[in-house]
Amino acid sequence: MIDRHLSKLTTGLKSLEKRGNKDPEISSVVYDSREAEAGSLFFALPGVHVDGHRYIEKALDSGAGAVVHTEPLDLYRPGISYIRVPDTRAALSPVSAAFWDYPSRDMTVVGVTGTDGKSTTVSLIRQILGCIGISAGSISTVDFNIGERSGSNYLRQSTPEAPQVHGLLRAMINAGQTHGIVEATSHGLSSRNSRLADVEFDAAVLTNVTSEHLEFHGSLENYRADKANLFRMIAESKNRDAFGVVNGDDPHTDLFFEAAGEKPVFTYSLKYPDADLFASNLKSGPAGTKFTLFTPMGKMETRITLPGIYNVENVLAALCTVAELQDEYAIDLARYLPELKGVKGRMEPVSGDMSFSVMVDYAHSPGSFRKILPFLKSLAEGRLIVVFGSGGERDLEKRPEQGTLAAEYADLVFLADEDPRGENPMSILEDIAAGAPGMVRNESLFLIPDRRVALREAFKKARAGDLVAVLGKGHESSIIYAEGPVDWDETEACREALKELGYDV
CATH class of the missing domain: 3.40.1390.10 (MurE/MurF, N-terminal domain)
Structure with missing residues (x-):
């Protein structure tokens, strides 16, 4: 009691x-x-x-x-x-x-941090553990998985406040789960919020670090330092087997090695063959990605049903983590890779009888744009059309950078509300447009705050072979305005707009 x-x-x-x-x-x-x-x-x-x-x-x-x-x-x-x-x-x-009787002491807890790929990596770790008979729960931006129950993250916080985090971990234990996978955001790891300060992690995973949330952290250095708090917690862990996993291709890995202290840190890479896990010969398409996996115990040809080279990075992170957690050979676990599934709002196609393609993704940072836009461009037989915006009261610096990247890869750009909050919606779109001075207003660049209208107009412009990429909202269930949140389902909104235009979806 x-x-x-x-x-x-x-x-x-x-x-x-x-x-x-x-x-x-x-x-x-x-x-x-x-x-x-x-x-x-x-x-x-x-x-x-x-x-x-x-x-x-x-x-x-x-x-x-x-x-x-x-x-x-x-x-x-x-x-x-x-x-x-x-x-x-x-x-x-x-x-x-x-209050929740220190649940992280009674289970194995993995924290996943980074700018991009956290939610997918959380899901992949949970899925691979499930493939070898280990029941794991998870907390991510997209959803909560507790026992047999899975539901969307209704809190609109990637890392919830401390009462919810510990309560969810205790619920996992009560449901018979031995492992918990937690998306550890920079906000959650920051000492200013202390949402994760009393979670006892057994493994720390880093996907990558680019620039985001500088309005909160103040500088890129502070942002990286808050991310590294997860690895400092590993360094201080009483679990002698605690470890870290980092993306060896990220230029800031030294910071995370140093933060982990004497605990071991393993690497995965698409560039460096001497990493603990290495992938090469990548061939990616709409149906997934094929690649050669190199491990300490040999190599093998494999594939995943998740499109995009960045998803190979996410899979390597998950594979390395589970192999170290369970003392398994990564090459043996790799047989489960073709079974892994993506998460809602991440490279999610919208099917129908259109002569063009529609893809929904959560990409909302310059770092994710740099990864996803070249890939989307390669998939488009015709033109690439993008619909996106930028959050209000957040990261003013990234807005023109998003505009510059969109102008570099997209033929048509539609800017729309993403979460304006208390800011003037059109002012946000103008900030983004400032990064794309070469695009012509109402010819290649359209500023339409109403996201439903923007979707409809983008689809009206689409021709045979074009790819319309709808970015930024992904799985999220609302758009936040000054008056409060408005219900939103990106994929369903796309379907509704297509139906209004006469398509069978």
């Missing part, structure tokens, strides 16, 4: 002030006042738009019995326990781990 009294959960927590002499038993750990109930412990988290301190009274009205806060309060209710700490986000992590 877990002791969930407030004093037990907050043992070791650095406090500035405590009020109230009660020691209530805690029923839940929450940071959203709307989720507070009788016996909840409410954390008042600071935010970009909302400060949780403003909602303390609402949480107490809903039955919360204790509050953790940073700012001094004007009102302290009798019978309520208050703990003031230097940083409520930092405090939320160890309390969440304690």
Whole structure:
């Protein structure tokens, strides 16, 4: 039986002030006042738009019995326990781990970080483990897999807050799963958020590092450093068998080797034959990719049903991870590669009776554009038409870079809402268009904020042999505006637009 009294959960927590002499038993750990109930412990988290301190009274009205806060309060209710700490986000992590009885200590946990390819790599690791009879759960941008249940990530956070992370890991254990694969974003790894600070990882995987989320991290150096926190956690792990896996082709691998300390780090590569896993002779098409796999125990010809050279990198990362986790030969595990499946919104074709092709993908960063646009261009028998946008209140620097890359590879570019949030939607599109000065407005470059209209117009322009690539939303279930989120399903929106134009899809 877990002791969930407030004093037990907050043992070791650095406090500035405590009020109230009660020691209530805690029923839940929450940071959203709307989720507070009788016996909840409410954390008042600071935010970009909302400060949780403003909602303390609402949480107490809903039955919360204790509050953790940073700012001094004007009102302290009798019978309520208050703990003031230097940083409520930092405090939320160890309390969440304690509330769920430290689930990461009772299972094998793999963290996957990087700019691109995280969700796919998480899925591939889980699938390969399943092929050898190991039940693994997963947490990713795309979905949560717990036991026999799989559902979309409804939280719109690639790495959820600490209470959800530990709760999901405990749910995996309760469902009989021995392994958990966690998408570890830079936000989740940053000490400013501390979402993963008290997860005890057994393996750390790096896909790549380009430039993203600089509005949060402040610089590329800080971004890399936060990614490397996953490998620092491996270095500090009490598990002597903990290890890291890195993309040997990434120019920043030295940072991650150094972060891992004395723990071993394995490499995979498409460039360097001396890597632990190496692939060459890649031949990629719409139906997948064939390649030669080189391992310490020999080589073999193999294939995957995931198109794109970057997916070979993701598969190598997953293969290397499972081989080290389970002490298996990678060449033996490779027989399962043709069985692996992609994830929703990643190079997902939209089938129909069109004379042109439609592909949906989540690519939304300059790094992912550099990988996917040349491949899409090679697939197009005719012209490449792209539809995309850029998130509001995020990474202003990447917008013109996206425009430059789109102009380099695409014949027609349609810019549309992606998640404008509180920004003016047309201003975001203008920022992207500034990177493509050579494109002609309303001839090769179209700025249409309404994404449904943009899709319809792109499809109307498409001719036989063309490929229309719809990028940026992928699996996501909403578009976020200043007024709040609007339901969205990219693939279904494409089907609806095509049906309106008379196609059978």
